[in-house]
Structures are given as structure tokens and as C-alpha cells.
Amino acid sequence: MRNSVRNGPYSAFMYNLDRKVEGAVTGEASMMGFLTPDIGTPEGIAEYNGNQSQLLTISVLQLGKEFQDEKTLNQILQDHYTKGFNATDLEILNTITWPYFPRWSPEETGQARHWQVFNMQGKQKVWYAGSSVSFESIRGVMEYNNLLLRKMNNINH
Numbered sequence: 759m760r761n762s763v764r765n766g767p768y769s770a771f772m773y774n775l776d777r778k779v780e781g782a783v784t785g786e787a788s789m790m791g792f793l794t795p796d797i798g799t800p801e802g803i804a805e806y807n808g809n810q811s812q813l814l815t816i817s818v819l820q821l822g823k824e825f826q827d828e829k830t831l832n833q834i835l836q837d838h839y840t841k842g843f844n845a846t847d848l849e850i851l852n853t854i855t856w857p858y859f860p861r862w863s864p865e866e867t868g869q870a871r872h873w874q875v876f877n878m879q880g881k882q883k884v885w886y887a888g889s890s891v892s893f894e895s896i897r898g899v900m901e902y903n904n905l906l907l908r909k910m911n912n913i914n915h
Contacts (some may be wrong), residue, residue: 759814762845764807767791774821781826783838785819813847828853879906882915 767788774782791814796802802868832850839845862871875891884905892902 759816759845759848760812760841761810761847762814762839762843764810764814766803767794767797778821778823780824781816781820781822781831781834783835784789784821786816788814788816788861816849825855831855865879876905876909879909885910 768786768791770785771783773779775784789795791806792800793807797806818835820835826834832853835850836848839848873889875886879885887903887906889899893897
């Protein structure tokens with residue numbers, strides 16, 4: 759896209775995050791922006807922000823609880839930039855959607871799914887670690903990973 763208002767190589771859209779606006783753009787990052795000389799200085803940021811006519815390629819995050827089809831999400835993204843930031847020549851190169859925070863239902867939790875996964879750890883040399891098996895809080899992930907390391911240590915000795 760071109761001619762959009764810029765605010766550095768990374769922006770979080772707090773209004774959309776705080777209000778959990780369904781399908782809204784919540785963040786953007788320009789990898790080339792991060793590589794801009796002097797981007798860590800006020801002068802470098804000012805130069806980056808002022809170069810609006812240059813083609814800008816960014817990665818964008820959108821967030822929602824409900825599934826929305828690709829066409830709807832792309833329209834929300836396009837409106838965000840064209841109506842909110844005066845962008846022109848906007849082209850969406852790729853859209854990927856995935857369920858975030860996959861977790862078990864209360865019934866499945868009551869069936870001890872976490873412990874079923876834990877008991878199969880290491881079978882066929884496969885280990886599931888991190889937020890793939892626990893809610894994505896730092897404390898929960900670290901505690902689970904420490905438990906997993908103790909299990910690995912017991913298997914190896």
C-alpha cells in the first residue's frame with residue numbers, strides 16, 4: 759500500500775484490542791521498517807513516517823472470537839487502511855486464519871485430557887510443550903514445561 763499514515767514500523771491498535779472489536783486489525787509490523795537505518799532514533803522514525811509515497815509491505819493481525827470468512831476479514835482490513843489511514847494501492851497478498859487458544863471444553867477437561875496428553879509424552883519420541891498443551895499464560899506454560907523436563911529426565915536415566 760501507499761500513502762497511508764504511518765506511526766513507526768510497528769503499531770498496535772489499542773482501541774480494537776481493548777474493545778475486542780470482532781475481526782478488527784489489532785497490530786501491524788513492517789519488517790523492512792525495522793531494518794531502516796537509524797529507525798531507533800527520532801530522526802529515523804520521522805523519516806520512515808514521512809515516506810508515505812513509498813510502497814509499504816506489512817504483516818497485519820486481526821482478532822476475533824467468531825469465525826469470519828476470508829472475504830469479510832479482507833474487507834475489514836481494507837476499510838481499516840483506506841478509510842482510517844488514507845491508504846491507496848492496497849493489495850492483500852495472503853490471508854491465513856487459524857483458531858487461537860485451542861482448549862478443551864469443560865466436559866473434556868473433566869475427562870482429564872491434559873493428563874492424557876501428559877501420559878503420552880515421549881512416545882515415539884514426540885513431546886508436546888509450551889502453549890500447545892496449556893493455556894498461554896507464562897506461569898502455566900513454565901510450570902507445565904518444568905513438569906515435562908522432570909519427566910524427560912526420568913525417562914533418560
